[in-house]
Amino acid sequence: KQEVTQIPAALSVPEGENLVLNCSFTDSAIYNLQWFRQDPGKGLTSLLLIQSSQREQTSGRLNASLDKSSGRSTLYIAASQPGDSATYLCAPQLRGGSEKLVFGKGMKLTVNP
Amino acid sequence: GAGVSQTPSNKVTEKGKYVELRCDPISGHTALYWYRQSLGQGPEFLIYFQGTGAADDSGLPNDRFFAVRPEGSVSTLKIQRTERGDSAVYLCASSLSVGGLTDTQYFGPGTRLTVL
Numbered sequence: 001k002q003e004v005t006q007i008p009a010a011l012s013v014p015e016g017e018n019l020v021l022n023c024s025f026t027d028s029a030i031y032n033l034q035w036f037r038q039d040p041g042k043g044l045t046s047l048l049l050i051q052s053s054q055r056e057q058t059s060g061r062l063n064a065s066l067d068k069s070s071g072r073s074t075l076y077i078a079a080s081q082p083g084d085s086a087t088y089l090c091a092p093q094l095r096g097g098s099e100k101l102v103f104g105k106g107m108k109l110t111v112n113p
Numbered sequence: 114g115a116g117v118s119q120t121p122s123n124k125v126t127e128k129g130k131y132v133e134l135r136c137d138p139i140s141g142h143t144a145l146y147w148y149r150q151s152l153g154q155g156p157e158f159l160i161y162f163q164g165t166g167a168a169d170d171s172g173l174p175n176d177r178f179f180a181v182r183p184e185g186s187v188s189t190l191k192i193q194r195t196e197r198g199d200s201a202v203y204l205c206a207s208s209l210s211v212g213g214l215t216d217t218q219y220f221g222p223g224t225r226l227t228v229l
Contacts, residue, residue, distance in 0.1 A: 043221050044156070101218060
């Protein structure tokens, strides 16, 4: 059974810092991995999708890396801003018929001005 | 273009009642998913549709939960004899999923269900 872990559960940083958000998963048989942000009381906003054959994917200040064999993904946020404050979730998408995403509990990020 | 929409945004019901939650996916998306998110947790998979058929319903917690997608577009999640433990945010997502290739899942804003 796929299990996803994000450590730490919460992070508070001053504005301007470069951040590293970690995600680990137990089953490496995945199609891809998505990173999402969730603002309080809202749905999920897709940030990046990284295919299993890729090692990196970039969008603006965000960069996601994937090491499938070791079951790890990392989301880098450059020059963090207060507007980046949200909960960040990673979700690998399983192989083997179902296209469901498996989520961890996420990491709550607070960027202080 | 329009994203995934869900109605109602909030639903308060009494224990034992029947509820229906609606999801309108992005136009042209063949794949549709339902997830449930409890407070402080990540979303948990409930059911996946490819077109009109439920391709994977392994996440439905019991037979009180049922979902349909009769025309391959709008989907309805139905919960019978609601229990307090059903209280959660129910999220719907859709993706293009063309030719068996996986694609980004786009989520709706969710329906917050409260069972009193």
